[in-house]
Amino acid sequence: MTRLLRPWRGTPSTLLAALFALIATVALAVQPDEVLDDPALEARARDISAGLRCLVCQNESIDESNASLARDLRLLVRERLVAGDSNEEAVDFIVARYGEFVLLRPSTGGWNWLLWAAGPLLFLAALMVAVLYVRRRASAQPLTEEGLNEAERKRLEELLKG
Known part of the structure; x- marks a missing residue:
């Protein structure tokens, strides 16, 4: 326990090396063998990947995730782009296969408007209840x-006296 409370006693270079190692593991989500030769297609793939959710991590895009499913999705996006799909077609293909949950920013159309509106509506209802209570x-x-x-x-009187 006391060891945890002691200040850092390592050299600054050790701390710097640990920081670089941490940054490198985060930055290497997209593997070098996944990168497309065409820089324009790779930029499109990165743009699409930034908007798709990793179904394993659920709070990261597939571009940031090291999960094997995220890698498969990144490769699938790149395959669709190489096959000639537009960005929208590639995203539609992934959504048709995995559902709208794969989008980091789901659409507001259809029944989703209810989910988007539920937060503000519940806040207004709670505010009205608070005003009535006061x-x-x-x-x-x-x-x-x-x-x-x-x-x-x-x-x-007995209770108040003690």
Whole structure:
């Protein structure tokens, strides 16, 4: 336990090497063997990959993820682009295969509008409930001792005295 509380005693170069190792593992999500020879197609593939969710990690794009499924999706996107698909066609192909959940930014059309609107609507409903509660509380009559009978008053005094 005390070892965890001690300050860093390593050399600055060790810390720097550890930082570079951490950055390198994050940056190497797209493997060199996946990169297309055509820079324009590779840029399109990266653009598409940045908008697709890794189904394993769920909070990363397939461009950032090291999961094998993310690699398969990156390769599939590149295959579709090499085959001549437009960006929209490649994305539509992936969505048709894996569902709309694969999109990091789902569309707002169809029944999805309900999901997009649910947050603000629930916030407004909670705000209205809070306003009604505060208004009722402000207009409520304060509790007084006048409503107590003699026995209740004596019991209250005993409790307050201690």
